[in-house]
Every structure is written in structure tokens, then in C-alpha cells.
Amino acid sequence: MASIRLEAIHKSFPGVKALVDISQEIESGEFFTLLGPSGCGKTTLLRTVAGFYRQDSGHVYIADQRVDHVPAFQRNTGMVFQNYAVFPHMSVFENVAFGLKTRKVSAGDIKRRVARVLEMARLTGYEERTPDQLSGGQQQRVGLARAMVIEPQVLLMDEPLSNLDAKLRVEMREEIRDIQRTLGTTTIYVTHDQEEALVISDRIAVMNAGVVHQVGTAWEVYKQPADTFVASFVGISNFLEGSVAASGNGTVDVQVGELRIKAPTPAQPRQRLRLAVRPEELIIETGGSAAAGVSVIPGTVVKSTFTGTLVQYLVALPGDLQMLVERHKPSKDALIAPNTEVGVRVPVEAVLVFDAETGARL
Amino acid sequence: MSASTRDLTPAAAPTTPPGKTGPRRRWRPDFWSLVTIIGYVTVALLLILPLFNIFKSSFVEAETGRLSLGNYREFFSKTYYTSAILNSLLVSVGGTLGALAFGIPLAFFTARYRIYGKPALSTLAVLSLLSPPFIGAYSWVIMMGRNGFLRNLIASLGITLPTIYGPGGIILVYTLQYYPFVFLLTAGALGTVDRSLEEAAENLGARSVRKFFQVTLPLVMPSVSAGALIAFMMSLANFGTPMILGRSFRVLPTMAYNLFTSEVGTNTGLASTVAILLILVSTAVLFFQRYAAARRKYASSLINRPLIKRLRGWKAFGAHLVCYFIVALSTLPLAVVVYYSFRKTRGPVFQPGFALTSYAKVLHDVPKTITNSLVFSVTAVVLIVVVGTLLGFVLSRRRNVAAAALDPLLMIAYIVPGTVLGIGFIVAFNRRPLYLVGTAAIIILSYFIRRLPYSVRSSASILKQIDPALEEAGINLGSPPARTFRKVTLPLMLPGILSGAIMSWVTAINELSSSIVLYVGRTMTMPVRIYLSVLDGLFGTASALATFLLAATGIALFLVNKFSGLGRETIVG
Numbered sequence: 025m026a027s028i029r030l031e032a033i034h035k036s037f038p039g040v041k042a043l044v045d046i047s048q049e050i051e052s053g054e055f056f057t058l059l060g061p062s063g064c065g066k067t068t069l070l071r072t073v074a075g076f077y078r079q080d081s082g083h084v085y086i087a088d089q090r091v092d093h094v095p096a097f098q099r100n101t102g103m104v105f106q107n108y109a110v111f112p113h114m115s116v117f118e119n120v121a122f123g124l125k126t127r128k129v130s131a132g133d134i135k136r137r138v139a140r141v142l143e144m145a146r147l148t149g150y151e152e153r154t155p156d157q158l159s160g161g162q163q164q165r166v167g168l169a170r171a172m173v174i175e176p177q178v179l180l181m182d183e184p185l186s187n188l189d190a191k192l193r194v195e196m197r198e199e200i201r202d203i204q205r206t207l208g209t210t211t212i213y214v215t216h217d218q219e220e221a222l223v224i225s226d227r228i229a230v231m232n233a234g235v236v237h238q239v240g241t242a243w244e245v246y247k248q249p250a251d252t253f254v255a256s257f258v259g260i261s262n263f264l265e266g267s268v269a270a271s272g273n274g275t276v277d278v279q280v281g282e283l284r285i286k287a288p289t290p291a292q293p294r295q296r297l298r299l300a301v302r303p304e305e306l307i308i309e310t311g312g313s314a315a316a317g318v319s320v321i322p323g324t325v326v327k328s329t330f331t332g333t334l335v336q337y338l339v340a341l342p343g344d345l346q347m348l349v350e351r352h353k354p355s356k357d358a359l360i361a362p363n364t365e366v367g368v369r370v371p372v373e374a375v376l377v378f379d380a381e382t383g384a385r386l
Numbered sequence: 387m388s389a390s391t392r393d394l395t396p397a398a399a400p401t402t403p404p405g406k407t408g409p410r411r412r413w414r415p416d417f418w419s420l421v422t423i424i425g426y427v428t429v430a431l432l433l434i435l436p437l438f439n440i441f442k443s444s445f446v447e448a449e450t451g452r453l454s455l456g457n458y459r460e461f462f463s464k465t466y467y468t469s470a471i472l473n474s475l476l477v478s479v480g481g482t483l484g485a486l487a488f489g490i491p492l493a494f495f496t497a498r499y500r501i502y503g504k505p506a507l508s509t510l511a512v513l514s515l516l517s518p519p520f521i522g523a524y525s526w527v528i529m530m531g532r533n534g535f536l537r538n539l540i541a542s543l544g545i546t547l548p549t550i551y552g553p554g555g556i557i558l559v560y561t562l563q564y565y566p567f568v569f570l571l572t573a574g575a576l577g578t579v580d581r582s583l584e585e586a587a588e589n590l591g592a593r594s595v596r597k598f599f600q601v602t603l604p605l606v607m608p609s610v611s612a613g614a615l616i617a618f619m620m621s622l623a624n625f626g627t628p629m630i631l632g633r634s635f636r637v638l639p640t641m642a643y644n645l646f647t648s649e650v651g652t653n654t655g656l657a658s659t660v661a662i663l664l665i666l667v668s669t670a671v672l673f674f675q676r677y678a679a680a681r682r683k684y685a686s687s688l689i690n691r692p693l694i695k696r697l698r699g700w701k702a703f704g705a706h707l708v709c710y711f712i713v714a715l716s717t718l719p720l721a722v723v724v725y726y727s728f729r730k731t732r733g734p735v736f737q738p739g740f741a742l743t744s745y746a747k748v749l750h751d752v753p754k755t756i757t758n759s760l761v762f763s764v765t766a767v768v769l770i771v772v773v774g775t776l777l778g779f780v781l782s783r784r785r786n787v788a789a790a791a792l793d794p795l796l797m798i799a800y801i802v803p804g805t806v807l808g809i810g811f812i813v814a815f816n817r818r819p820l821y822l823v824g825t826a827a828i829i830i831l832s833y834f835i836r837r838l839p840y841s842v843r844s845s846a847s848i849l850k851q852i853d854p855a856l857e858e859a860g861i862n863l864g865s866p867p868a869r870t871f872r873k874v875t876l877p878l879m880l881p882g883i884l885s886g887a888i889m890s891w892v893t894a895i896n897e898l899s900s901s902i903v904l905y906v907g908r909t910m911t912m913p914v915r916i917y918l919s920v921l922d923g924l925f926g927t928a929s930a931l932a933t934f935l936l937a938a939t940g941i942a943l944f945l946v947n948k949f950s951g952l953g954r955e956t957i958v959g
Contacts, residue, residue, distance in 0.1 A: 123590030
């Protein structure tokens, strides 16, 4: 178990700034996820910790040891690769034993440790299989067992589930989480799948274009996004742009085109704002009137999509705006047909307010 | 749709396509059936018949003409003969190991590290691979023969070099000529090893040496062994090099040739026996490699292309030194030949200074060999391209037994050494109605059949990359199969065919081991003339002709590079 400390890390590739001034503390035993779109630098950061890339400046500490000059094969990190990287010319046993053999562990210990880790990965009985006889999920479990068996100081996982089908992905992420909890190995996990990140992590770092936008728990990055990028990347948000028209009592009225929306912020008069509202926070209604502290926007249903657990409505608003509204547990009579005139209620506390210039949340 | 009222009109329901009348017959020979038949006739006439004749004559006693095992008994009772088997194995194994020792490091360094001048290194390696097969041998004689300049130079430093004649010299020449096979195949395979496999090894604590031997090398082993196999087969079949450097050291091809052409009374029976043994050895090795490689084949998903690392300090220096040394050593013989072709000569003796006397002499004495070489090779290439492309199509697109069986039959040409094929041709085509001995046709046909399997395979593999749906679309639109092939498939194949044709031409114009058996005075080719000149000590003439061949080869390679890049496929077939 070891903590990881990243200090002012910069890394450029020809023509791209891959990592910009990354400083981050990862606690011992923590499950820490790097989340972001492809090309955001998350894999580069992971590979920098693994020692496959050398940062241009800054320092990497593992267990308070500076490892900047330690080559990859001596860093004692266990890496799980996106495409498994299971050695095709070795059996399952040989794959898992590889790291132990390079560490000159005795044959008896190798047998014992491999057996234990294979049991944990639910691969007992597969020792003599070759990788081409395994399914994708099994291969990835070999990859995980192989990384775990060396008892690494940190576990590094580079989109380990992205090559698996949807159902298996959900199963495997539970398994990974359970194994990590049991062993308590500090883990850095890279993914572009925000749902996966929310479910699996202790903390998440949301990255874009080489910059960390926010670090926080799943609740924090979803409910209190630090800026518009996080609000748009983690979950779905309806964005509206406008400026402060009137303020008072901890709320402001924001003029968005022809609409007025109440938002909870001490913003300056006339300040340009960007508002974000999650679709599930909005309430769609076919009749009724405005209540205090609630904005009701008139609109027309353009499209309704039934997904099983909920209905999504795309609603056209005055001034060429559109909003996505979700309704959970819909009853059949409550389904709203396209072209129906509706009202969309926007609860004040559901409105996230960002500065339109900087994108930062106010 | 079928319920539409228009269907009720009787005229609107054609049951036979236009142009075809009557009911469908069970088997309708189309154009491709004809091609398949031509393929079988070719194999029967140019491979099976000659080999069968050799096989038969190996059981015929020279004096009595009776069928017996006498030739085999004779062969195995005298160490003079049996030593040829051991000698052949010695130089072939030696040459193969040398090729591996040179080819693997060169491939690894150029595939994984930044090496300056990488394209030039590959081009020079390929040039030394395709240079006339015995130029290396002859050039090493110039450098390291009894009065060779390199030997004299080093002797002046007080060091006596071992003789270039005998197995050591032969192995050296094989190594320098055949390492490019290992290099090209291995480098190609290294380029497809998923990066994360090597990274996983590193992540698990393996240093670079361990990583290479336990992960990288095993993964590319199928390609390494394929390269080694080619090196071995080429070494085993090589005729010119042991002829020039062997002296009393005899290998199977030279022994077969000597027995067959000896002026003291040819012994066709015994020569055939040697030929059969040679074929048996190469077949055994081929099957062994196939067996070994078949068990280890790894599909590569290739999500992460390998990185090319930049080395620093002494590591960079070392890697460059290794690469440059290997390529320089293999290019040296070519440079020497070119240099000597421009030296002034008087008769067989080199004079100080430069002149074009050797070239003038070539043009004056043997212009016919140049035209022969050009005419024979171009004719052969036309045949190879036409038949090879059509058969390649049959092989890859027609899924029937007749087509499938053609491929292994064609592979016979791959295991039969040129000298053996030459002998087989003479034995098979020396009486009517197939009297071809002494004609240009017999040489052209030998070029043709020896290169045909490569051409068939390469066009089959080109076709694998062309979606059959394109052809189906053509046929669906009413174009008959042959026309569809011409209008749709062929244009798509053209770049690949063109480079294949040039490679075939390069091997044909440099061919020695069959033509040395098949030539007569008026059908002499350049390689044969070079070989004879070397034997006569006319190094100037030999150098001039060799330079001519080298230039032709170089231009051809340049053209191939323009069409499709000097890839592994174009060279190895």
C-alpha cells in the first residue's frame, strides 16, 4: 500500500500539451479514477506513473519515494491494459507467474501465490489454458491476476473494461471494486465512461485537454460540478445562457432570451451566466400555474423516447431553445405525445450557475 | 412485391438469363475451369514429369539400364558421396545461423529504435539479397583469395586471415546474402507486436534482455523461423557459391551438376540419385518448419503500434554500429565488383587506373548474352504474370478441391533446387515430341516454373484484400466472370502485380543454377557468362557483366519501391 504524489507534472508530445501542471495527492488504499474524453491526457498520466513516459518536468512520488528516474521495470506497479496484453505464447499459469519469476520467487511460492490469485480472479482450473482459449472477460481477469500477484505498490488500470460487452462490463467493475477493497491496493483507474467512474471510484479527477478540471467524490463531480466542462461531461445537462436581470434574497432572475429563470446565486447585476439543469431535476406538466420560487417555461414536446426506466422528452422552448426532460416511473396514461403544449418547471435549487466567461461555477 | 399484378403477364417471367438457353447442365466449364486445367497441365509437364524422370533414372543402373537400387548403394557406400550430404547440411545450417545472427539484431534495432538512414539500410540489404547469387562469392575471392587485396592489406599488418575457400567462406557468403530474408520477415513481424505486451513484461519487472528473449522473440518466432527456412532452402540449393569457393569441398548441388555434366562420362543415374536426396532433405526441412510454426501462431489485434524509441549515449552508438556494420559488410562485395568493372585490364590482368575496357570487351565479345538474358527474362515474366495472376485468382476465389490441390503441387517448385530442375528438364525434354534441349524455350520455361509459385501466392494474397462483393456486383450487373475479372478485379490488383512482375524479372535475369545446366552456346545468359568468366579468371569481364546485372536489379527495385514500397511481401513472396 502506498500513497502517490504528483507534483507539477508537465508533458508535451510534438504539437500537443498532453499534461499541464498536474499536482495531485492519492491516498494509500484509495481507488482514484481519471475520467475524461479520449485525448484528454488520462492515459498519458497513468503511463507517466507506470514509467512508460517520462514527464518533461515535475515529480512522481510513490510511497514518498521519488521515482522520476526509476525505470518502468523497477517501479513495482501492476498495470492492467485496455487490450489485456496477455502473453499469447504462455499459458494462464505462465502469464501470472511471469512477474514472480523475474523477481526470483521460489517455485513453491510461485505455485502458491498464483493459485491464490487465480482463485480470487475466479480462474481456478484454467491454469493450463492458453489465451486464445479464453473469452475477453477471462483474459482481462488474467491481466488483473497477473498485475495483482506481484503485490504491487499501486495498481494501474488503463480502460480495462472498454473491450468487453456491456453486461460483462458491469459485472467486472463490481469484481474489480471488490478485489481492490479486499486487498486495499492504491489504484489509479482510467476510463472515459462516466457511469463506470461514478460507480467504482473513491475519488474522480475529471480531465480535459491535459488539465484536471475537478477532483472529488462521485457525488461532488455530479452534483457540484466545478465548471461547465464537468457539468457537460459527467451526466447530461441542459445549458442556457443569459444575464442577470434582477437579484434579491439569494436568488437572481436570469434573462435567457425571452425567458426568465430563477437561479440561486449572489451574482452581479448584468453578469453573463451559463445555467445548467439536469434533465431529471426538471418537471414536465401539461397544466398548472407558476408557484413561488419556481420558473415554469412554456414549451412544445418535439420527441419522446421511452427507455424502460424513464421517458425522455425533448421540449422546444421559445427563442429556438431546446431542453431535455426526464420523467421516471412513467405511467402509461401520463405519456405525452409530440406536439403537446407543456410547461417545464425549473426548481431554483436544481439550477447550477456558471460564469459564462470562465465556465467556473459561482 | 411478387403479388404485384404485373407478374400475371406471361412475358414478364424470364426463367433463363439472356444469352443462355436450355436447362442448366451439371458442370459447365467456364473460363476459370479452363485456367485450372492449364494450371494442372503446367504442373504436370514442368514439375511432375521432370521429377518423375529424375526419380526413375535414379533407379536405373548406368551400365545395364536395369531398374535397381544400385545408384543409392553406390552413393551411400562411398564417403566421397555421403560427405556431400554432410557438407550441404554444414554450410546450410551455418549460413542459416549466420543469417539469424545478422538478421534478428538488424530487424530488432531498426524496428524498435531510431536508427539514422533506416530506408537506405533496408534498400542496401534488399539489393545484396537480390544481387546475382554468386557475385558475393566471386567478390570475396577478389578481396580474400590467395592474392586478394584485403588479404594482402591485412597480411601487411602481420595477420594471416583464414582461407576464403571451403566451408567457412561459403557460410560467410550465405550469411551476407540471406540475412535480409530474416531481417525483412522479422522486422515485419516486430512491427505488428502489440506494444502493450512488451510494456506488460516491463511493468512486471522484466529488464530489456529478459523482455526480448521471453516475450518479443517468442512472439515473432513464426516469422523468424520462416526467414530461417528460406535462408536454409536457398543455401541448400545454392550452386554458384560452392562452385566458386568450394574447390574440393563438394555439396549436393555441385555434385549433382558435376556428375551430370562431367566430360569423363556423365552418370545421369547417380546425378539423379543426388538430386532426389537433395529434394528429400529440403522437403524434410520444409515440413519441420511448417510443423514447428503451425503450433505457434498468434493473431495480433494491433491496437497499440510499437513505439520507436530514441536511444542515447553509448546505447545509440552501439545500435548504429551493429546495423551499419551488418549492412556495410553485405554491401562490400557489390561495391568491390562495381569498382573492378571500371579498372583497366589487359587480358585477365588488372592494370593501374580506370577505363571502360571491360565494358568494351563485354560488348564486343558477348553481346548475345545480354540480349539473351533480356529476352528470356522478359518472356518468362510475361508468362509468369499471366498464368500466376489467373491461378492466384482460382486459388483464392474458387473454393473447390481442384483449386485447393493446386497450391501444394505448385509448392514442389519451391523445394526443387534449380540445378535439380535443370537436370530434370534435360532428362524429360530430350526426345520427341517434347524435344526442347538446347532451345531458348527450355530456359524460359525453367524461369517460369521456378518463379510461378511465388507469383500465384502473391496474387492470391493481393486478392484476399479485395472484397469479393465487388466481383459479385459486376456479375450481378450482367458482366460474365472473365470480363468482370478484367474490368473490376484486375485494375485493383495491378500495382501488386506490377511489383510482383518486377521481382520475378529480377530473379529471372539473375538466375544461374538451372540455366548452367540448360544452356548451350547460343542460349548463354549473363549469369552463366559471369560464372564461366570467373572460372577462366577473366575478372574484368565478369565484373562488367555483374555490374550490369546489379544496375538492372537496382533500377528494378527502385521501380518496385515506387509502385508499392519494398515490403516483405514483394521480396519474400
